[in-house]
Amino acid sequence: MRKPCCDKQDTNKGAWSKQEDEKLINYIQKHGEGCWRTLPQAAGLLRCGKSCRLRWINYLRPDLKRGNFAEDEEDLIIKLHALLGNRWSLIAGRLPGRTDNEVKNYWNSHLRRKLMNMGIDPKNHRLGITKLPRPQSPHKYSNTSATSSGSKVPAANKKNPAVKSRCDNDQVSDAGSCLEDEPCGQLIPDLNLNLDLTINISVPNSVAKVEEEQNHKECNISKDLEFSPSPTLVLFR
DNA sequence: AAAGTCCTCAACCGCCTGGCC
DNA sequence: CGGCCAGGCGGTTGAGGACTT
Numbered sequence: 001m002r003k004p005c006c007d008k009q010d011t012n013k014g015a016w017s018k019q020e021d022e023k024l025i026n027y028i029q030k031h032g033e034g035c036w037r038t039l040p041q042a043a044g045l046l047r048c049g050k051s052c053r054l055r056w057i058n059y060l061r062p063d064l065k066r067g068n069f070a071e072d073e074e075d076l077i078i079k080l081h082a083l084l085g086n087r088w089s090l091i092a093g094r095l096p097g098r099t100d101n102e103v104k105n106y107w108n109s110h111l112r113r114k115l116m117n118m119g120i121d122p123k124n125h126r127l128g129i130t131k132l133p134r135p136q137s138p139h140k141y142s143n144t145s146a147t148s149s150g151s152k153v154p155a156a157n158k159k160n161p162a163v164k165s166r167c168d169n170d171q172v173s174d175a176g177s178c179l180e181d182e183p184c185g186q187l188i189p190d191l192n193l194n195l196d197l198t199i200n201i202s203v204p205n206s207v208a209k210v211e212e213e214q215n216h217k218e219c220n221i222s223k224d225l226e227f228s229p230s231p232t233l234v235l236f237r
Numbered sequence: 238a239a240a241g242t243c244c245t246c247a248a249c250c251g252c253c254t255g256g257c258c
Numbered sequence: 259c260g261g262c263c264a265g266g267c268g269g270t271t272g273a274g275g276a277c278t279t
Contacts, residue, residue, distance in 0.1 A: 037264060054248065089267060105246050
């Protein structure tokens with residue numbers, strides 16, 4: 001049995017308070033990121049290091065762009081997901097100001113359903129799945145946002161393991177491996193050839209630096225993602 | 238107005254990886 | 259080479275809120 005990352009007895013869990021946020025921000029502004037294991041004690045926080053890291057990366061970082069995803073961001077996520085599968089950190093690395101958690105949540109709550117409603121299998125980005133049936137009664141949730149025009153996953157799936165296991169197939173994408181393992185004959189359009197995996201957003205220096213580091217990490221994949229400059233981000237429209 | 242249903246997203250969990258000794 | 263540790267990642271959970279009945 002792996003030992004826990006920290007002494008759970010002495011740590012807070014759940015939502016962060018404003019005071020905790022302030023402590024974390026103040027500490028990182030003074031000392032910078034890093035050494036997450038010792039940070040909580042040094043900063044006077046009753047949290048485990050992982051929790052601090054997550055809070056900072058997903059919520060407190062000053063370079064985060066919060067709010068709705070733009071259409072070009074949506075398109076880019078879809079394209080990248082078709083290439084990379086559920087590699088959320090890589091996908092987020094190409095979206096300035098977005099975190100892997102945010103991209104993952106947005107995919108699961110909006111984009112996955114959007115694709116399904118277009119008859120596209122979000123697992124492998126192929127045409128041919130039958131659209132989900134609309135809820136039996138007209139329901140506002142079936143049209144909650146501009147990006148999710150359709151039916152919802154029954155909430156029972158959350159609680160009912162039998163149903164959940166079926167729906168898990170939708171959640172666990174293997175698009176990346178699909179592309180590696182077999183030719184995606186029906187992939188639409190030919191994503192590997194026509195993608196423009198860039199986004200025209202002015203990037204603050206700090207973000208650019210993060211991106212640069214990220215790009216360095218993903219060097220092998222980056223090679224695959226170098227596309228000729230295409231003026232458009234048109235996909236599935 | 239109350240109860241029920243469903244969605245969103247912040248946060249947690251456990252595994253994996255790479256660096257160091 | 260093998261073990262340990264810290265950081266990173268993807269999957270999952272659940273509280274809170276929006277909305278319907």
